[in-house]
Amino acid sequence: MSEAQSLSNSTAPPSWAAALFGRPLVRLAQGPLPAATVWAIEGDRIAGRISEQFTANAGEYHARYAASAHFQGLFEQTIRKLGLTVPDAPLIFDMGSGSGANSIVPCFNLFPGARQVATDLSGELLAILAAYAADEGLSDRVICVVMDAMGKHVAREQFDLVTGASILHHLTYPTAGLQAAARALKPGGQAIFFEPFDGYGLMRLAYERILAEADLRRAPLDPAVAQVLREMIDDIAARTSLDRESQQFAELDDKWLFSRDYLEIAARDCGFANVRLLSHNNHATLYRDVAHVQLRLGSGQEGLTFPPWALDILDSFDRAMPQLTKNGFMMEGSVVLTKAA
Known part of the structure; x- marks a missing residue:
């Protein structure tokens, strides 16, 4: 069994992630494929069950990631044109990850040593991401947590980079997303959002x-x-x-x-x-x-x-x-x- 498979089958989250949350993490469900683990914040009312119907009909999920090349290009363009400096192995907090095609996968390709916290209100979308990560041997480098990323569950000033691919414009109060990003970032850290104008x-x-x-x-x-x-x-x-x-x-x-x-x-x-x-x-x-x-x-x-x-x-x-x-x-x-x- 590979290290990634061992971690994803564990009843505990990766050791690097345990200190990033104000409350313990609990396993929400097994995803649509073996070793696809989704987590939730203990006592958080946001988290719900992943339906048996979804688990049974998850089907072929890799097609979702065809759009990742487009978003990877946007990250590359942003970093290059603005001269951004990102640590070689950044700790990343991603807001509104969905299935990860727009942000998690591009950041894995761009930052090979990255560790990422993927968040979304949908456990089912995160289950797709967890299944993809397990299949690609990345389960030790991403933790999928059902939570409101605008809340205060993550520890302050721990992250090198905050990412959000098309998230702020969905919020009634976008300042909540900006405040959450500022709380999560280390001093000097950066946030990258893609938004409509x-x-x-x-x-x-x-x-x-x-x-x-x-x-x-x-x-x-x-x-x-x-x-x-x-x-x-x-x-x-x-x-x-x-x-x-x-x-x-x-x-x-x-x-x-x-x-x-x-x-x-x-x-x-x-x-x-x-x-x-x-x-x-x-x-x-x-x-x-x-x-x-x-x-x-x-x-x-x-x-x-x-x-x-x-x-x-x-x-x-x-x-x-x-x-x-x-x-x-x-x-x-x-x-x-x-x-x-």
Whole structure:
């Protein structure tokens, strides 16, 4: 039996993880494959059972990790362009890990000596990650814990790096995530988040113009195209203008499109000394390309496209700004926060 298999079959968590939590860890369940262990905080009401139906029908889980290369590229780009220095064997606290494709797996590839605490509210998603880790011989380097990462269960100032791939914009109060990251980090430690920004407002303007032009031309769009544009307009409007205290806002899954100012001010208020933002996209055909991606994802169809005059409207937004200017209107970006040394 390998060291990883022995650890994952143990009734105790890895020794390096035991001191990272304010309460003892208890085994929540055996995952969908042998040796896939998920943990919970003793006495924490968050943790629930992993259903027998899930365990029986977990199926082939490796396909989930096909997206890891994309997110690994985002981490690499962020580290390289911002000149970040990360310890060779960092201790990492990951917030909202899910099945780990967006953060845990990329960080294993980038930091071969890393040890990671994977957290999520879903025990079933963590069971998929635990199964993957066991299969890859990584169970001794990751512990999967069902918990609210915004809470205060982890020990203060223990981690070199906090990661969160698309987590803050799901929170009613993103400052809770920033505060949790600041608590967890050692002095001088860094947090890396990937988040959406209010530069999507330009996509809303482009879509509104396309719909208006279709009416003026008396040239109706394909109904499926028009529906996606209207849905995107509504979604962008809700995430930039909605009353944050309303029931409608509470019911949204994707809640925020952040402004630079909001994140910079909030992060400093939460104790971070340095805030850096990096746009992920500013290429020459940005708005056309984003529109095609949203059309495909929103419709679930591969063959839909825009008429030539609508493409020209999208291209006019690209022509209106130099590529560097687009950074100021970014739609997706990295948020890198450094705690005071």
